[in-house]
Amino acid sequence: MTLRLRIGFLPLVDAALLVAAADTGIAEAHGLSLELLRDVSWSNLRDRLHVRLLDAAHMLAPAAIASTLGIGGVTAPMVAPILLNLNGNALTVSARRFEEMARVAQGDLADPAVSAQALATLVSARKASGLPPLAFAAVFGFSCHTYLLRDWMALAGVRLGEDARLEIVPPVRTVEALASGEVDGFCAGAPWNTLAVEAGVGAILHCGVDLMPDLPEKVLAWRADDVERRGEAVARLNAALIEASRWVSDEANWPSLAGLLAAPDRLAAPAALIEAVLRGDIVQGGGRPLRQVPSYIRFDAAAIRPDPAHADRLLAAMARAGQVLVTLDLTERARAVFRPLVAEATQMKF
Amino acid sequence: MTSDIKILVVDANPIRAAIIEEGLREAGFSAIVQVSETKGLVAAIGQHDPDVVVIDLENPSRDALADMFQVSRHVRRPITMFVDQSDAGQIEAAVEAGVSAYIVDGLRKERLKPILQTCISRFNAFAKLREELDEARSQLDERKLIDRAKGIVMRLKGLGEDEAYALMRRTAMNEKRKLADIARSIITAAEVLK
Numbered sequence: 001m002t003l004r005l006r007i008g009f010l011p012l013v014d015a016a017l018l019v020a021a022a023d024t025g026i027a028e029a030h031g032l033s034l035e036l037l038r039d040v041s042w043s044n045l046r047d048r049l050h051v052r053l054l055d056a057a058h059m060l061a062p063a064a065i066a067s068t069l070g071i072g073g074v075t076a077p078m079v080a081p082i083l084l085n086l087n088g089n090a091l092t093v094s095a096r097r098f099e100e101m102a103r104v105a106q107g108d109l110a111d112p113a114v115s116a117q118a119l120a121t122l123v124s125a126r127k128a129s130g131l132p133p134l135a136f137a138a139v140f141g142f143s144c145h146t147y148l149l150r151d152w153m154a155l156a157g158v159r160l161g162e163d164a165r166l167e168i169v170p171p172v173r174t175v176e177a178l179a180s181g182e183v184d185g186f187c188a189g190a191p192w193n194t195l196a197v198e199a200g201v202g203a204i205l206h207c208g209v210d211l212m213p214d215l216p217e218k219v220l221a222w223r224a225d226d227v228e229r230r231g232e233a234v235a236r237l238n239a240a241l242i243e244a245s246r247w248v249s250d251e252a253n254w255p256s257l258a259g260l261l262a263a264p265d266r267l268a269a270p271a272a273l274i275e276a277v278l279r280g281d282i283v284q285g286g287g288r289p290l291r292q293v294p295s296y297i298r299f300d301a302a303a304i305r306p307d308p309a310h311a312d313r314l315l316a317a318m319a320r321a322g323q324v325l326v327t328l329d330l331t332e333r334a335r336a337v338f339r340p341l342v343a344e345a346t347q348m349k350f
Numbered sequence: 351m352t353s354d355i356k357i358l359v360v361d362a363n364p365i366r367a368a369i370i371e372e373g374l375r376e377a378g379f380s381a382i383v384q385v386s387e388t389k390g391l392v393a394a395i396g397q398h399d400p401d402v403v404v405i406d407l408e409n410p411s412r413d414a415l416a417d418m419f420q421v422s423r424h425v426r427r428p429i430t431m432f433v434d435q436s437d438a439g440q441i442e443a444a445v446e447a448g449v450s451a452y453i454v455d456g457l458r459k460e461r462l463k464p465i466l467q468t469c470i471s472r473f474n475a476f477a478k479l480r481e482e483l484d485e486a487r488s489q490l491d492e493r494k495l496i497d498r499a500k501g502i503v504m505r506l507k508g509l510g511e512d513e514a515y516a517l518m519r520r521t522a523m524n525e526k527r528k529l530a531d532i533a534r535s536i537i538t539a540a541e542v543l544k
Contacts, residue, residue, distance in 0.1 A: 040410040047407075047450065051442040073419065073452075074430050141417040168417040170410035 003233050004033045007220075008045045009058035011038055011267040012171065013190035013277050014085040014218045016257060016299060018058060021237075021244040023260045030240040032233075038265065041170060042140045049223060050076040055230075056237065058084060059221035062314050065334045066142035068224065071324055079227040080219035080337055082238050083304040088217050088297035089145055089208035090193035090282070091152065093185035094178050097122070097134070098203035098286045115205050116156035123163050136160065137169040137177060137186035144208065144215050145187040147317035152211055160321075178202050189217065190277040190297065191269050196285075198273065203286030207293050212317075214298070216310040219338075241304065248299045254278045308335035355461060356381040358400035360391065362409055366476045370404070373472040377464055392418055402462060403452040404469050412450065419452060431466060440466060447473040492530040499533035502540045 007022075009015040015036075021027045022034040037054065039045050045057040046067050064078045093101065101118040102109060109115045123134060138145035150160040160166050169177045174192045177183045179201040186192075187208075196202030208215060220241065227234055247253055258275035261267050267274065276283070280296040311334040318324045357379055361367035367384045374382055385394045391411075395403070395418065405412055416430070431441055431451045440463065444450065447470045453462050496518070503514040518536070522529045 040408065041412040043412045043416050043450070044407050047445050051438075051445045053442075053445060072416070140413050168414040170413060172410055 002028070002031055002033050003236060004035065005055040005233060005237060006035045006037055006053070007056045007058070008037045008039050008048055008054040010040070010042070010045070010171065011269070012058075012088075012218075013261065013267070013274060014088045014297065015058050015266070016248050016261060016278075017084050017241050017244045017304070018220075019260050019266055020248050020257060021240045024244075024247065024256075026243050026247065027237075027240045030236045030243070032236050032240055034240075036266075040172075045221075046074065046076055046078075049078070049221060052223070052226075055226070055233065056220055056222050059219050060140055060143045061216040061219050061310065062142040062144060062147070062318060063140060064219055064221045064337050065311060065314055065318070066323070068337050069324070069330060069333055072142060077224035078221040078337060079224045079339065080221050080306055081227060081234050082220050082241050083216055083306055083310075084218040084220055084241075084299075086214045086216055086298040086303040087207075087209045087295060088189050089148060089187055089215075090190075090204050091148060091185065091187045091206045091208075091211070092178065092193045092196050092202040092204050094181070094183075094202055095200065095285065097184045098205070101205075102286070109205065110210075112152055112206055112211055113155050116152055116154075116158065119153060119164075120156035120158050123158055127163075133163065133165050134184040135165040135167050135182070137167045137174060137183040137188075139169065139171050139174070139188050141168060142318070142323065144212075144217055144314075144317075145189075147314075147321055148208055148211050148215075149185075149187045150321050151317070152206065154320075175199055175201060191267070191273050194273055194277060194283055195269070197283045200285075203288075204282060204284045207282060207296055209293060209295050213295070214303075216314065216338075217297075219306075224336075242301060245299050245301050245304050249301075251279075306338040308338050310338050311335040353379050353461075354381065355379060355402060355457070355465070356398060356400045357383070357465060358394060358398060358403045359384045360386075360403060360405040360409065360415065362386055362406065363476075366406070366473070369476055370469055370472045373468045374465065377468045379465065391415060401454050401457050402465055404465070405450055405452075406473075407445070407448045407450060415452070431462065437463070440470070443470050448477070449473045492533075495530055495533040495537065499536040502536055506540075 007018055009018055018036060022036050027034045042060055042063050045059060048054045049057045064080055066072050067074055067076045068078050100122055101115060104121045105114055105118040107114040136149050138149060153160050153164060158164055167183055171188050171192050174186045174188050175196045178186060178196055193204050197204060222234060248257055254275055258271040258278060261274050262269055262271035280293045282291045282293050282296060284291050315326050315331060315334050319326045357374060359367050359370055359382060364386060371382050371384060383398050385391055405415055431444060444466055449469045451462060451466055500514045503509060503517060504511060518529060518532050522532045
């Protein structure tokens with residue numbers, strides 16, 4: 001019997017496995033009928049999952065941890081029996097700030113230590129002349145974007161939240177916020193960085209993979225209690241996503257995948273731009289050539305296997321950002337988010 | 351009896367915001383502030399120091415609002431409506447209706463109940479209103495299509511208005527299709543054959 005599942009997602013390239021499973025017949029072959037529901041905020045996805053208006057949701061890995069641990073005012077325990085991708089983010093600054101950084105850079109801006117030092121120079125110069133601090137945007141407080149920004153700045157001693165402001169801006173508004181000068185830079189997933197470059201308002205400084213390689217970005221989140229209760233549904237969806245991972249990892253399928261993702265009810269973004277992201281052909285802006293970034297975003301089988309070690313890495317980043325004090329108990333509970341129990345129970349092959 | 355609880359309503363839709371405000375006033379809450387844009391939200395929170403913030407789920411800036419509460423020095427630590435899991439039914443009704451609420455820690459949770467209840471019923475009433483409006487609009491559109499198709503039939507077949515309409519009705523019934531669909535086919539055909 002076919003199982004119907006409602007899955008919420010935000011319009012981002014890293015929803016690729018969900019879209020591939022739903023739109024190529026992979027889900028049907030695994031006895032599933034997937035209804036993908038596009039949403040506008042991570043908070044909505046978390047809440048709709050919590051009250052079971054959704055069966056599963058596209059979720060930021062750190063948000064799944066925060067929600068499980070109850071940091072941030074909400075306790076909604078989640079389990080991620082599978083990841084949706086590793087990497088996929090980039091750090092973009094406005095064209096104007098890029099020029100300023102290029103002027104003061106001592107070395108190649110492609111080196112994160114050099115670019116962070118250039119930022120530090122800008123920050124102190126602004127402080128000295130009484131200008132307001134620079135503002136950087138992430139799309140959610142508990143996100144890899146926040147940690148990438150924070151750890152990059154920390155390379156040169158710039159403190160996010162103190163020396164530079166942190167603003168939370170929804171992905172759909174990042175390009176506009178950069179263009180209007182509301183923020184000086186942002187860290188977000190695809191396709192927003194390349195959209196900012198194409199619009200001529202931004203330049204990509206670094207890709208996530210340059211700063212913290214193989215960072216767990218999005219997971220497929222279920223309510224923790226549903227993972228136990230609905231083992232069959234979880235196992236089928238996991239199997240479908242593993243097959244989708246195989247399909248998505250085959251270069252020959254990238255044009256069709258880009259077409260599926262570009263659809264109005266999916267990302268509603270140009271297919272050519274999405275395909276370039278899948279290929280790792282990243283436009284940089286700032287007068288620099290196209291850059292080929294291997295593993296810009298990873299959807300392969302090894303990438304989507306849940307691993308409790310992901311929790312350790314993210315908790316450490318959360319602690320550095322001052323969001324949590326790590327304890328042994330907290331670590332155990334965070335690790336449980338990535339417990340591949342279903343995969344083990346069904347001897348799933350990743 | 352009026353309550354001294356300060357409520358900030360964040361809603362991009364001014365009509366719905368007005369409907370909610372009216373409902374809250376009827377329920378005895380008088381300290382209500384409306385904000386339609388998230389841009390001025392930090393300032394509004396600092397200025398009004400609300401006990402409760404109500405936000406519509408269609409607003410993509412909801413994540414920013416949640417974060418603002420984490421870091422803002424202006425507010426005591428707020429919590430969202432479902433930290434307290436005791437009333438799962440109401441929480442579900444709120445999310446389904448498309449509304450979320452944040453309460454400042456310290457406010458007794460039972461005091462949120464009537465506020466949330468009012469918002470839920472007003473959100474649902476507004477959704478119904480919008481649905482009816484959409485339906486009325488599409489009926490009007492269909493009416494226009496049918497009139498246009500009728501004109502084509504009258505011209506091409508040399509029929510009177512009533513006869514043309516009857517012919518279309520008959521065709522729709524025979525083909526088990528909606529009259530508006532038949533009208534659409536006639537218009538398309540007429541354009542192709544022009």
